[in-house]
Amino acid sequence: MEIISEAKAFGGIQGVYRHGSTSTGTDMTFSVYVPPHTPGAKLPVLWYLSGLTCTHANVTEKGDFRRACAELGIVFVAPDTGPRGDGVADDPNEAYDFGLGAGFYVDATQAPFSKHYKMKTYIEDELPALIAKSFPADMTAQGITGHSMGGHGALTIGLHNPQTFKSISAFSPIVAPSQVPWGEKALGGYLGDDRAAWAKHDAVELIKAGHNAPGGILVDQGLDDNFFKEQLKTHLLDAACETAGIDLQTRYHAGYDHSYYFISTFMRDHIVWHAERLRR
Amino acid sequence: MEIISEAKAFGGIQGVYRHGSTSTGTDMTFSVYVPPHTPGAKLPVLWYLSGLTCTHANVTEKGDFRRACAELGIVFVAPDTGPRGDGVADDPNEAYDFGLGAGFYVDATQAPFSKHYKMKTYIEDELPALIAKSFPADMTAQGITGHSMGGHGALTIGLHNPQTFKSISAFSPIVAPSQVPWGEKALGGYLGDDRAAWAKHDAVELIKAGHNAPGGILVDQGLDDNFFKEQLKTHLLDAACETAGIDLQTRYHAGYDHSYYFISTFMRDHIVWHAERLRR
Numbered sequence: 189m190e191i192i193s194e195a196k197a198f199g200g201i202q203g204v205y206r207h208g209s210t211s212t213g214t215d216m217t218f219s220v221y222v223p224p225h226t227p228g229a230k231l232p233v234l235w236y237l238s239g240l241t242c243t244h245a246n247v248t249e250k251g252d253f254r255r256a257c258a259e260l261g262i263v264f265v266a267p268d269t270g271p272r273g274d275g276v277a278d279d280p281n282e283a284y285d286f287g288l289g290a291g292f293y294v295d296a297t298q299a300p301f302s303k304h305y306k307m308k309t310y311i312e313d314e315l316p317a318l319i320a321k322s323f324p325a326d327m328t329a330q331g332i333t334g335h336s337m338g339g340h341g342a343l344t345i346g347l348h349n350p351q352t353f354k355s356i357s358a359f360s361p362i363v364a365p366s367q368v369p370w371g372e373k374a375l376g377g378y379l380g381d382d383r384a385a386w387a388k389h390d391a392v393e394l395i396k397a398g399h400n401a402p403g404g405i406l407v408d409q410g411l412d413d414n415f416f417k418e419q420l421k422t423h424l425l426d427a428a429c430e431t432a433g434i435d436l437q438t439r440y441h442a443g444y445d446h447s448y449y450f451i452s453t454f455m456r457d458h459i460v461w462h463a464e465r466l467r468r
Numbered sequence: 469m470e471i472i473s474e475a476k477a478f479g480g481i482q483g484v485y486r487h488g489s490t491s492t493g494t495d496m497t498f499s500v501y502v503p504p505h506t507p508g509a510k511l512p513v514l515w516y517l518s519g520l521t522c523t524h525a526n527v528t529e530k531g532d533f534r535r536a537c538a539e540l541g542i543v544f545v546a547p548d549t550g551p552r553g554d555g556v557a558d559d560p561n562e563a564y565d566f567g568l569g570a571g572f573y574v575d576a577t578q579a580p581f582s583k584h585y586k587m588k589t590y591i592e593d594e595l596p597a598l599i600a601k602s603f604p605a606d607m608t609a610q611g612i613t614g615h616s617m618g619g620h621g622a623l624t625i626g627l628h629n630p631q632t633f634k635s636i637s638a639f640s641p642i643v644a645p646s647q648v649p650w651g652e653k654a655l656g657g658y659l660g661d662d663r664a665a666w667a668k669h670d671a672v673e674l675i676k677a678g679h680n681a682p683g684g685i686l687v688d689q690g691l692d693d694n695f696f697k698e699q700l701k702t703h704l705l706d707a708a709c710e711t712a713g714i715d716l717q718t719r720y721h722a723g724y725d726h727s728y729y730f731i732s733t734f735m736r737d738h739i740v741w742h743a744e745r746l747r748r
Contacts, residue, residue: 196692197729249530254732412476449477452534 189322192217198258199224204244207318211310212271213303218315219244220323221264223257230326232466233263233319234459235353237311237334237341240370241289243268247335252452256459262466263325264459267315269337271304279377285370286377292365293341294389296378305378308389311345312352331355331403331462335451336415339407340365343391343425347399355465357406357458359451360413363425364392370419395428403465404435408454410444469602472497478538479504484524487598491590492551493583498595499524500603501544503537510606512746513543513599514739515633517591517614517621520650521569523548527615532732536739542746543605544739547595549617551584559657565650566657572645573621574669576658585658588669591625592632611635611683611742615731616695619687620645623671623705627679635745637686637738639731640693643705644672650699675708683745684715688734690724 192204200223209216225231234257236247244266247253257264270291277300278287287301296305320327332353334342339361346356365371366386375386387393409422416422422438429436444450472484480503489496505511514537516527524546527533537544550571557580558567567581576585600607612633614622619641626636645651646666655666667673689702696702702718709716724730 195725195727195729196690196723196733198733202729249728252532252535254729255532255736410476443476445475447475448529449475449482449534453476453478456535 189318197221198254200254200258202248202254204248209271209310209314211306211314214271214273214276216268216271216310216315217244218265218267219248220319221254221257222323223261223263225261225324230324231261231263232329232331232463233265233325233327234462235311235330235332235342236264236266237293237332237338238266238269239334239336239338240269241284242338243289246448247451250448250452251455253455253459256456260459260463262459262463263323265315265319267311270307276304277301286374290337290374292337292374292378292389293345294375294378297385298378298380301378307341308345311341312349329354329466331357331466333357333359333458333462334361335359336420336446337362337370340371340391343405344389344394347391347394347401350400350402355403355462356401357461359408359454359458360410360415360420360446361391361407361422361425362420364390364421366390366393367424368419368421392424392428395432395434400432401434404437405429406458406461407436407438408457409438409440410446410450411440411442412444413446413450415446469598477501478534480534480538482528482534484528489551489590489594491586491594494551494553494556496548496551496590496595497524498545498547499528500599501534501537502603503541503543505541505604510604511541511543512609512611512743513545513605513607514742515591515610515612515622516544516546517573517612517618518546518549519614519616519618520549521564522618523569526728527731530728530732531735533735533739536736540739540743542739542743543603545595545599547591550587556584557581566654570617570654572617572654572658572669573625574655574658577665578658578660581658587621588625591621592629609634609746611637611746613637613639613738613742614641615639616700616726617642617650620651620671623685624669624674627671627674627681630680630682635683635742636681637741639688639734639738640690640695640700640726641671641687641702641705642700644670644701646670646673647704648699648701672704672708675712675714680712681714684717685709686738686741687716687718688737689718689720690726690730691720691722692724693726693730695726
């Protein structure tokens, strides 16, 4: 693991790191904020998965998460959204919603994407092992959140691993990718035409199939979000959780859009919510 | 004035705006955060002047100022650091520390820079008039802060206008540009060889000449700041203020660098400090 940068912030250290990933076969960059802590302590970990077009840098710069993480003693990990570099396949038209910057947190099965796009394995297995080894992280106390495509990632990876992620939240998530254009394009491109394969990466379908979120789910959604009606369809998650008896709290916010101005406004609430569940 | 973007954040509106400036003869872009407020209210204004290479965008994205401004009811204005566009003279070698992105908050007298580089007039006169007209701003309650070159700007413009700026603060400011390489290059380039002209744009020299800061001055400085010893020389401000009897509080912080990780860590303290002085 190579240190790209480390800087003191709110009494802790905001770092950016790079490592050679065996999952993706590429170098991967990620950021970690380690709050001030007593030597030898192990701290709860909050994963933040980013949205389309983003790298680790967007939330690291604009997320307003460090003060709350410092106060509550939470390690904050922000991975990249997909593999990058020479030889990594991209959308044929270099579209923003597939290929580079749009890994959708799945392990692709379709060539040429199956060579590098292994984000599910990377987020579930490889990067956690590196975090556990390299940072003062209590891996028995992990929560997961994310934005948009990363909200989809947080929900699906959280639902797949309820023993690992004790708390799940999301900002303006794609809740039912099988039913919206972004998801149909991405899941079709990475996983092929078999919609049964898609269902394993669709939060609403996972909940219908019996996956649970014992720690509950918190979702924030802006009502002036341009993607709300066509791509996000939050109400489908509301309905699925109600039917399944999952403790979902969805908060709809008048006037807020899809941007980091929205995310940063409610970031502290999410960190507090996760900390309450991870520090038990 | 043209709206480039407006987004809801922390209950208020973060906007980015553009206007044709008569001072610089160019279009100028700036950002304003207006916190939630009762209709018709006029709110205190905090000016934030940015450092070398920056635009309005750096602090707007990375400054972590909105929560505190929302809680305390402060309008936060972030201008650009200089004129831009076709025909605006730049450093002959396109260096980062002179010309574009490096206006140094002076009115240039030397050709070719004297045509557009009129940042003192822009910040002191033109932009305040536009803010007063276009936003719910109480122009009898203004404070000024800034970072690095912008800390120099905040100190010098604040010292020149104690009736206007009731409170002055700075993050890692250039306190004595006449005595450091950045300042010698910039003041020489914009103002010529006459060091008497420089003294009017040098905080330490202004204080020695009797300028005062009735509301006091707050300065934060990181001790791991690469520019601290050669370019910033904070102790020269400490000494000048002590001799002059100006109420300066300088806080030196172990481990902090020159970046927005440092600025954002202490931003809330500055907003609280200004609010205490502006809301009297």
